[in-house]
Amino acid sequence: MTRKQKRLGLIGLAGIVLGAAVGLVLYGLSSSVTYFQSPTDIVAQQIEAGQRIRLGGLVEDDSLDKSGGSVIKFRVTDQAEAIPVSYKGILPDLFREGQGIIAEGYMDGNGVFIADTVLAKHDESYMPKEVYETLKEDGHWMEEEQAAAAEQSSNVN
Amino acid sequence: MIIELGHYALILALVVAAVQSVFPVWGALKSDHRLMGMAPGLAVLMFLLTCVAFAALTWAYLTSDFSLLNTYQNSHSDKPLLYKFSGVWGNHEGSILLWVLILVLFGALVAVFSRNVPQQLRAATLGAQGWVSFAFLLFVIVASNPFERISPAPLQGSGLNPMLQDVGLAIHPPLLYIGYVGFSIVFAFAAAALMLGKLDAAWARWVRPWILVSWIFLTLGIAIGSYWAYYELGWGGWWFWDPVENASFMPWLTGTALLHSAIVMERRDALKVWTVFLALLTFSLSLLGTFLVRSGVLTSVHAFAVDPARGLFILAILLIFVGGSLTLFAWRAPLLRQGGLFAPISREGSLVLNNLFLTTACAAVFVGTLYPLVLEAFSGDKISVGEPFFNLTFGPIMVPVLILIPFGQLLAWKRGDIWGVAQRLTSAFVLAILATAGLVWFMGASTTSIMTAFGFGLAFWAIFGSLWEIVDRSQVFKIGFARAMARVKGFPPTVWSTVLGHAGLGITVLGIVTTLAFESEHVEVMHPGETLEQNGYHITYENSWTRNGANYQELVSQYTLRKGGNVVGIMEPAKRAYVSSGMPMSETSIATFGFSQVYFATGDTDENGGIVTRIYFKPLITLIWIGTLIMSLGGVIALLDRRLRVGAPVSARKRKAAKSAIASAAPTPAE
Numbered sequence: 006m007t008r009k010q011k012r013l014g015l016i017g018l019a020g021i022v023l024g025a026a027v028g029l030v031l032y033g034l035s036s037s038v039t040y041f042q043s044p045t046d047i048v049a050q051q052i053e054a055g056q057r058i059r060l061g062g063l064v065e066d067d068s069l070d071k072s073g074g075s076v077i078k079f080r081v082t083d084q085a086e087a088i089p090v091s092y093k094g095i096l097p098d099l100f101r102e103g104q105g106i107i108a109e110g111y112m113d114g115n116g117v118f119i120a121d122t123v124l125a126k127h128d129e130s131y132m133p134k135e136v137y138e139t140l141k142e143d144g145h146w147m148e149e150e151q152a153a154a155a156e157q158s159s160n161v162n
Numbered sequence: 163m164i165i166e167l168g169h170y171a172l173i174l175a176l177v178v179a180a181v182q183s184v185f186p187v188w189g190a191l192k193s194d195h196r197l198m199g200m201a202p203g204l205a206v207l208m209f210l211l212t213c214v215a216f217a218a219l220t221w222a223y224l225t226s227d228f229s230l231l232n233t234y235q236n237s238h239s240d241k242p243l244l245y246k247f248s249g250v251w252g253n254h255e256g257s258i259l260l261w262v263l264i265l266v267l268f269g270a271l272v273a274v275f276s277r278n279v280p281q282q283l284r285a286a287t288l289g290a291q292g293w294v295s296f297a298f299l300l301f302v303i304v305a306s307n308p309f310e311r312i313s314p315a316p317l318q319g320s321g322l323n324p325m326l327q328d329v330g331l332a333i334h335p336p337l338l339y340i341g342y343v344g345f346s347i348v349f350a351f352a353a354a355a356l357m358l359g360k361l362d363a364a365w366a367r368w369v370r371p372w373i374l375v376s377w378i379f380l381t382l383g384i385a386i387g388s389y390w391a392y393y394e395l396g397w398g399g400w401w402f403w404d405p406v407e408n409a410s411f412m413p414w415l416t417g418t419a420l421l422h423s424a425i426v427m428e429r430r431d432a433l434k435v436w437t438v439f440l441a442l443l444t445f446s447l448s449l450l451g452t453f454l455v456r457s458g459v460l461t462s463v464h465a466f467a468v469d470p471a472r473g474l475f476i477l478a479i480l481l482i483f484v485g486g487s488l489t490l491f492a493w494r495a496p497l498l499r500q501g502g503l504f505a506p507i508s509r510e511g512s513l514v515l516n517n518l519f520l521t522t523a524c525a526a527v528f529v530g531t532l533y534p535l536v537l538e539a540f541s542g543d544k545i546s547v548g549e550p551f552f553n554l555t556f557g558p559i560m561v562p563v564l565i566l567i568p569f570g571q572l573l574a575w576k577r578g579d580i581w582g583v584a585q586r587l588t589s590a591f592v593l594a595i596l597a598t599a600g601l602v603w604f605m606g607a608s609t610t611s612i613m614t615a616f617g618f619g620l621a622f623w624a625i626f627g628s629l630w631e632i633v634d635r636s637q638v639f640k641i642g643f644a645r646a647m648a649r650v651k652g653f654p655p656t657v658w659s660t661v662l663g664h665a666g667l668g669i670t671v672l673g674i675v676t677t678l679a680f681e682s683e684h685v686e687v688m689h690p691g692e693t694l695e696q697n698g699y700h701i702t703y704e705n706s707w708t709r710n711g712a713n714y715q716e717l718v719s720q721y722t723l724r725k726g727g728n729v730v731g732i733m734e735p736a737k738r739a740y741v742s743s744g745m746p747m748s749e750t751s752i753a754t755f756g757f758s759q760v761y762f763a764t765g766d767t768d769e770n771g772g773i774v775t776r777i778y779f780k781p782l783i784t785l786i787w788i789g790t791l792i793m794s795l796g797g798v799i800a801l802l803d804r805r806l807r808v809g810a811p812v813s814a815r816k817r818k819a820a821k822s823a824i825a826s827a828a829p830t831p832a833e
Binding site: 008011014015018019022023025026029030032033034036037038039040041059071074075093094095096098099109 | 396503506514515518519522523525526529530533534543544545546547548550551554555558559685686687737745746747748763764765766768772774776
């Protein structure tokens with residue numbers, strides 16, 4: 006084989022491998038990514054039961070119900086809508102009411118989100134980015150100074 | 163005083179880096195020996211100055227000096243000594259200082275050990291290393307200075323994140339950084355070769371030890387990080403395809419490709435331009451990883467407290483170095499002399515395939531990691547790309563790699579005989595089939611899917627196929643056992659390094675396949691005295707009690723693990739509450755049986771004394787990490803290869819030959 010033929014062969018082979026990889030990647034991106042949704046999105050979009058999504062928001066105050074043994078129930082809210090969540094497993098250490106979390110799972114047919122993974126922040130100064138941004142966009146996020154100011158003004162009143 | 167001394171040393175290091183960036187390179191381009199001669203001294207000086215800075219910060223942590231903002235925010239006087247020490251890099255500022263320390267350490271190592279490298283190349287390399295050092299020293303001083311004071315000094319610090327109060331923090335980041343940052347020197351060698359326009363097989367021989375060292379540490383760093391996440395996070399997972407994990411995995415993939423292409427370059431003077439490209443690419447990916455981890459653009463378990471200004475600064479460094487090196491490459495690479503030719507079916511050909519698949523796999527990981535960012539920027543949709551995507555893309559790309567490994571090892575250089583190799587591998591193939599059948603039978607034939615059996619087959623093929631090289635080379639079936647053993651003893655180290663590297667990969671794959679297919683998870687509420695039967699074990703929850711630790715209080719729950727009536731383990735998972743921060747933290751309890759593990763974590767208690775208990779059964783999971791250790795050992799043996807040893811004295815025979823050459827061809831100019 007001449008130099009040119011060898012080079013063409015190599016380029017051809019690389020093309021086949023890369024082409025196959027591009028195909029796999031495109032197929033993967035169309036079939037196996039999970040969309041992040043806020044409770045409002047879920048109510049508004051009527052998401053198909055069984056489709057995998059990530060639900061993000063704050064754990065609603067007084068919504069945590071541990072009476073079901075290893076099945077834990079709580080509600081995730083973006084202050085506009087709230088979605089009931091059912092989760093079998095151990096909650097992350099920093100899971101608390103009023104805190105931002107991300108739950109991964111799917112909606113069952115009855116409007117309950119069945120979570121198989123619950124992620125909370127890993128330290129006190131960290132909030133899942135998606136949750137933070139969604140809350141901020143919807144005007145429900147208060148920066149610390151704002152929150153402090155709000156608290157003070159309510160004290161004055 | 164000590165703090166200010168450290169701060170001052172750091173600023174001096176920046177000045178030295180500036181000098182280092184300009185004069186040695188200028189000297190190399192103009193062949194000025196005095197300017198070139200500055201490089202090693204400057205590199206060592208810069209290292210010493212950074213050492214002073216790092217020691218000063220460490221001193222602040224060890225003595226709990228809370229007049230320093232960094233120690234106040236991240237330390238506490240109650241912390242055990244080990245965590246005071248490792249806490250130095252348990253935060254953004256300290257860890258980036260460690261990053262810089264390792265960066266300048268590599269410069270100093272090249273200055274001291276690469277004496278056999280021609281002066282011109284060495285000076286240009288250290289100059290290029292100076293650019294990276296300058297950029298990162300500037301970043302530390304301007305945007306993440308660990309030496310900022312606060313006044314008045316608080317009496318107590320706010321403590322280190324409990325998740326980091328573990329021996330894992332002492333080991334994982336330094337190893338990972340040595341790997342990550344070590345590729346900077348490889349990058350510098352590549353940039354130097356491009357600047358000087360000289361690239362030959364000898365270049366590969368000088369660079370290969372540095373590739374190997376970085377690769378070994380990166381492999382160990384990733385593996386230890388994985389084990390740390392596995393026992394610390396309490397989810398039983400060992401790899402999450404988290405953006406930050408991917409960020410360290412991408413340079414590992416291209417670094418592994420580089421390791422192999424450099425062999426072709428050294429032996430056959432081919433793939434030269436490609437090797438240089440990989441060297442630039444690998445460090446670019448290291449920089450990308452640093453950016454992803456520290457900018458907070460991606461959601462990850464590794465999030466540092468985020469400051470947008472820092473993200474922008476690192477993004478600027480990333481763009482300058484990636485853009486600059488690619489421009490240099492585009493401009494200078496066409497001037498390099500074309501490399502040698504080889505037949506497609508040969509050792510070189512198989513190494514080209516290895517490179518093709520590894521870089522393609524890296525590209526798939528790259529797309530999966532960055533696609534959410536791109537999509538969000540353009541459409542506002544927030545998505546996460548997780549395990550399903552990577553299993554679908556990365557998995558299939560690795561299949562041909564595992565199939566081809568044993569062939570590549572046995573193919574001859576220049577022109578190989580694929581059918582001959584296939585014949586020589588028949589026995590290894592039969593062994594792999596037998597081992598697969600045995601494992602399928604052992605795990606239960608009815609529960610093993612075809613895909614799992616195929617995975618076992620691939621893993622055993624990689625293991626037996628690569629080990630077969632020893633049998634094949636020893637010619638034990640032709641010359642008998644005793645003479646074969648003598649041959650085995652005489653093998654060059656490269657044989658062992660290849661065999662261990664590849665067999666280690668097979669062992670890791672075997673662990674991954676078995677764990678994925680047969681792991682099981684059970685979550686139950688258990689009451690004291692309650693016994694559970696699961697996977698052939700009887701698990702009894704005994705009771706719980708509180709225990710005081712160094713800087714925490716924990717609720718310990720005790721379980722007895724029985725098999726066939728015998729007690730095989732006492733498990734004591736705990737839930738800790740740290741005194742300084744009040745942060746809760748789960749401690750898992752793991753029992754190892756052979757290569758398999760049983761893993762316990764506890765959750766909340768209910769009113770009736772019940773406790774949520776999570777039990778995982780992880781068959782053969784330790785093989786995942788054992789395999790990576792074997793791979794790294796392969797790397798260490800490759801380093802022992804005499805031809806590669808940096809600064810190795812010339813062998814006696816060569817010296818003699820050189821002497822006689824001098825004697826016959828006098829007068830000779832002195833070196």
